Amino acid sequence: MAEVVHMIDTEVFLAFSTYATIVILKMMLMSLVTSYFRLTKQVFANIEDTTLVKTTEDRKKLVRLDPDVERVRRCHQNDLENIVPFVMVGLLYALTGPDLSTALLHFRVFVGSRIIHTVTYVMALPQPSRGLAFGVGLFTTLSMAYRVLTTALFL
Amino acid sequence: MAEVVHMIDTEVFLAFSTYATIVILKMMLMSLVTSYFRLTKQVFANIEDTTLVKTTEDRKKLVRLDPDVERVRRCHQNDLENIVPFVMVGLLYALTGPDLSTALLHFRVFVGSRIIHTVTYVMALPQPSRGLAFGVGLFTTLSMAYRVLTTALFL
């Protein structure tokens, strides 16, 4: 067990664990935002879910699409497409032994870019704000992938 | 290599590997269920896939949506949104050195909740059964994330 404790104790790995967990929690928050909008706006994907709200409407009509719900779901999907690669590449990156300051820069920029991305998406702020936030996050992950490939290349 | 073997030999990490693999296999099963429904109900997302079945119908009409297929796909999507965070947070959690019994409780409750979630979703059981299964799984991952952040916090 000594080695495992040792590993989780390197500062780069501790920093990775912290920022990865924060950004995963941010991603999971989208599920709750979706549920909140579904319940308050009475918009459902399944007929059995309509029993969760009191309504005088025909329940079948509550199974429908809503622009706000779909917006949150697109934001969640974009998180899956970007945060999951960040965590997977970031884990390998943390194991290549980068400088702590360089690693922290990557983790902080990525997490910041995704929080901004979520705000710009959910509030529908004018472009290119969301595009830039997406691009900065993508570039951060690519930079870590470059380090993994140049440090660990074994084909 | 000694350290790696050592790491995979800690009981918490072995338990994590076992339960993570089981729940990932459950998630991958959804792909096969979708394929099964697409082939038996003759419902496709791509025109080139319609050649996989014998039919007398106009093949373009087989590119359509079907409630049963969409239900399985929503269940699969919910797995991606919940099981992937569990595995990523769970890996970090396993490395924080929790008690074996506490770790096992988290892993078992999560895997159980997701199996129940799948059954309630695919069979369209009355709410709040699916909502509860979803909530229990979410809470388990949040509990592990809390341990990671309180043990490894490095901002």
Add this chain to the structure above:
Amino acid sequence: MAEVVHMIDTEVFLAFSTYATIVILKMMLMSLVTSYFRLTKQVFANIEDTTLVKTTEDRKKLVRLDPDVERVRRCHQNDLENIVPFVMVGLLYALTGPDLSTALLHFRVFVGSRIIHTVTYVMALPQPSRGLAFGVGLFTTLSMAYRVLTTALFL
């Protein structure tokens, strides 16, 4: 830190890091392909994105679905459903200490199958080409999961 460097220095783990990063980059490429199609074909999911292109059309009409964009998005979704499990199971597999040649075989076959899958999907090549590529990738991940469960089983 010694153990971490040691871990990333085992050949199986280096090979895993390399192939996992390559296939994650392939998955991330789908985001860029989607953006490229959206901008060149002027097809958007959000009203605020329509300001990214010059057009004489009513901007609300640019928020629409397009078969080519949807095809790339389905390919991306299939990547999420298959590449993410590969990386997560593959990490655990690499830690079970498999033979280097066996591990390389798994990693190479999987990455090759997903590149072929993408080509067959985006170019809409006749079935069963895409189905076979999907099946080979799935089988590779299942084979790694089998090794994890038989080596590390701890319920």
